[in-house]
Amino acid sequence: MTYDGAAGAAATRAPAVSVRGLGKRYGEVEAVAGIDFDVVAGETFGFLGPNGAGKSTTIGVLCTLVKPTGGRATVAGHDVATERDDVRRNIGLVFQDTTLDGYLSAEQNLRLHAELYGVPRGVVADRMRQVMEMVGLWERRDSLVRTFSGGMKRRLEIARGLLHSPRVLFLDEPTVGLDPQTRSSIWGYIRELKAREDITIFLTTHYMDEAEYCDRIAIMDRGKIIVLDTPEALKASVGRDRVQIATDDDDAAIAALRERFGLDATVAEGLVTFAVESGGAFVPRLFEGLGVPIRSVSVSRPSLDDVFMSYTGTTIRDAEATAGDRNRQFAKMMAR
Amino acid sequence: MTTTSGELTAPAGGREDGPAGAPVARVHVPARSLAGDLRAIKIVWQREMIRFSRDRLRIATSLLQPLLFLFVLGGGLSRLASTGTHGVDLRTFVYPGVLAMAVMFTAIFSAASIVWDREFGFLREMLVAPVRRGSIVLGKCLGGATVAGIQGLIVIALAGLVHVPYSPVMILELVALLVLLAFSITAFGVMAAARINQMQSFMALTQMLVMPMFFISGAMFPLAGLPAWLAFLNRVDPLTYAVDPLRRTVFAHLAISPAARAALVPGVTWFGWHVPGLLEAGVVALIGIVMLTIAIWEFGRAE
Numbered sequence: 001m002t003y004d005g006a007a008g009a010a011a012t013r014a015p016a017v018s019v020r021g022l023g024k025r026y027g028e029v030e031a032v033a034g035i036d037f038d039v040v041a042g043e044t045f046g047f048l049g050p051n052g053a054g055k056s057t058t059i060g061v062l063c064t065l066v067k068p069t070g071g072r073a074t075v076a077g078h079d080v081a082t083e084r085d086d087v088r089r090n091i092g093l094v095f096q097d098t099t100l101d102g103y104l105s106a107e108q109n110l111r112l113h114a115e116l117y118g119v120p121r122g123v124v125a126d127r128m129r130q131v132m133e134m135v136g137l138w139e140r141r142d143s144l145v146r147t148f149s150g151g152m153k154r155r156l157e158i159a160r161g162l163l164h165s166p167r168v169l170f171l172d173e174p175t176v177g178l179d180p181q182t183r184s185s186i187w188g189y190i191r192e193l194k195a196r197e198d199i200t201i202f203l204t205t206h207y208m209d210e211a212e213y214c215d216r217i218a219i220m221d222r223g224k225i226i227v228l229d230t231p232e233a234l235k236a237s238v239g240r241d242r243v244q245i246a247t248d249d250d251d252a253a254i255a256a257l258r259e260r261f262g263l264d265a266t267v268a269e270g271l272v273t274f275a276v277e278s279g280g281a282f283v284p285r286l287f288e289g290l291g292v293p294i295r296s297v298s299v300s301r302p303s304l305d306d307v308f309m310s311y312t313g314t315t316i317r318d319a320e321a322t323a324g325d326r327n328r329q330f331a332k333m334m335a336r
Numbered sequence: 337m338t339t340t341s342g343e344l345t346a347p348a349g350g351r352e353d354g355p356a357g358a359p360v361a362r363v364h365v366p367a368r369s370l371a372g373d374l375r376a377i378k379i380v381w382q383r384e385m386i387r388f389s390r391d392r393l394r395i396a397t398s399l400l401q402p403l404l405f406l407f408v409l410g411g412g413l414s415r416l417a418s419t420g421t422h423g424v425d426l427r428t429f430v431y432p433g434v435l436a437m438a439v440m441f442t443a444i445f446s447a448a449s450i451v452w453d454r455e456f457g458f459l460r461e462m463l464v465a466p467v468r469r470g471s472i473v474l475g476k477c478l479g480g481a482t483v484a485g486i487q488g489l490i491v492i493a494l495a496g497l498v499h500v501p502y503s504p505v506m507i508l509e510l511v512a513l514l515v516l517l518a519f520s521i522t523a524f525g526v527m528a529a530a531r532i533n534q535m536q537s538f539m540a541l542t543q544m545l546v547m548p549m550f551f552i553s554g555a556m557f558p559l560a561g562l563p564a565w566l567a568f569l570n571r572v573d574p575l576t577y578a579v580d581p582l583r584r585t586v587f588a589h590l591a592i593s594p595a596a597r598a599a600l601v602p603g604v605t606w607f608g609w610h611v612p613g614l615l616e617a618g619v620v621a622l623i624g625i626v627m628l629t630i631a632i633w634e635f636g637r638a639e
Binding site for chain 2: 119
């Protein structure tokens with residue numbers, strides 16, 4: 001399928017998710033501060049940002065679990081505030097924390113879901129087998145879920161989220177807390193799913209490498225969408241290489257970079273960090289002219305980390321350290 | 337701000353139109369209906385049954401307490417109380433109270449599982465389903481009532497050991513009363529669980545309410561000649577209206593002297609008026625329905 005063909009198909013289909021001026025305030029805390037975006041039917045759309053940026057609150061609103069305090073949003077053509085049941089029938093959910101019953105078997109968990117969602121009786125058995133085979137758990141269908149590893153539970157939750165053929169699958173941090181190998185296998189299942197089912201995937205992540213799997217990503221920070229585009233376009237927009245140096249005197253190095261090279265540098269992850277075009281060629285000039293002893297140097301091509309940094313002025317890991325408070329407040333709200 | 341939200345452009349190499357893998361059994365989820373709500377009630381009830389049948393330890397421990405009250409406390413105190421019971425075995429007297437207790441604790445434990453469900457996240461899976469929240473609450477209450485009813489049957493099986501005959505009519509009446517009591521207690525527990533996030537808090541609350549309710553209800557003593565303050569508390573205690581008909585039902589099938597009957601089963605009075613057994617059961621049912629309504633309202637409201 002060509003690019004034009006996809007765009008043509010998208011033009012005839014309503015957006016899977018449409019958000020206008022959406023806001024959510026918890027007392028003094030503005031978790032989501034008026035955001036706008038559309039998700040095209042059939043794409044994989046990622047929300048990227050540090051913990052506490054407002055990603056989970058946004059997902060909560062779109063899943064009808066959180067009432068917005070401003071703006072409106074539709075999912076699969078239904079308003080999340082006024083047509084909650086219609087939205088719920090058309091979405092699948094995989095939350096950050098497990099929502100399985102450990103004392104039931106894998107199959108019993110899925111059957112309970114099928115009954116709650118009113119999946120027609122004639123297709124329940126076939127559909128359960130299909131989704132369990134997809135995530136490689138069909139052989140373990142009779143095992144109690146509490147005997148499953150974290151990765152198996154997440155796979156079962158993805159299978160359960162798909163059981164009623166939702167039009168939009170929401171994945172809130174689908175790989176958080178999993179080891180790298182399991183993370184990549186979860187992504188394998190998500191890609192396979194995209195090939196098999198006519199489905200839109202909306203996910204949040206704070207792993208930069210995972211955002212690369214998305215068709216488009218929105219970078220969110222402090223309740224606002226900072227930028228929204230394809231990963232390639234975002235990286236191209238940065239254009240410059242990232243240089244990180246360890247020095248004996250960071251303040252002197254930052255001052256020297258500004259005076260002698262006209263570069264704005266900051267300290268990120270304990271290293272003096274700045275962006276420069278063709279970083280490899282810049283390093284010899286740096287050693288010659290900085291005047292502050294340098295202990296190590298690293299140069300990297302632009303990554304989504306740099307995209308995040310160029311739009312927010314901080315790395316995602318540093319942003320997480322300061323967002324802890326907001327996040328804890330949110331966790332308290334969601335616990336109810 | 338360079339959001340491209342206005343233009344609906346799918347990315348290059350986007351989704352294939354046809355499924356690439358095995359044929360998809362596509363599901364169409366129907367709109368909300370009464371049939372859908374009934375399915376939800378049934379599956380939530382079934383889950384309670386599955387979990388109860390797996391939990392052998394819970395069945396055993398919940399049986400231990402009634403046995404202690406009946407044979408250790410009842411048996412031990414019977415030598416002190418023999419003059420006051422007009423020749424009736426104290427264990428026979430407390431038997432209906434122990435029945436109520438067994439059912440009550442099982443029902444509260446069933447309701448407590450909602451707090452576990454919330455702590456372990458499973459509650460959210462049920463609350464985001466496209467069914468009425470009331471269906472989930474009702475399924476839970478019916479499940480609790482069934483489990484407690486089974487527990488009651490086990491204690492009914494012990495009747496012969498305390499000189500109570502196995503009359504089919506009596507057993508039917510007892511089961512009906514016990515299921516009603518279990519339903520009301522579960523509804524009360526679910527209502528309380530709607531606002532409580534932690535198991536410790538729930539246990540503290542039930543200790544504070546359920547134990548006094550049990551002691552004040554007259555499960556362990558006859559209602560005749562109580563001090564005024566205790567008589568007042570007794571009439572206010574909802575459990576009184578479950579224990580008294582249970583005891584009347586059991587004693588209706590015993591051959592004892594009229595004096596013993598008057599002393600041990602005087603019945604509940606309101607300002608001197610004898611409350612009929614059916615009205616007592618009605619009080620329990622009414623309280624259950626009120627609790628259920630509040631519980632449904634609370635869960636429907638929660639985000």
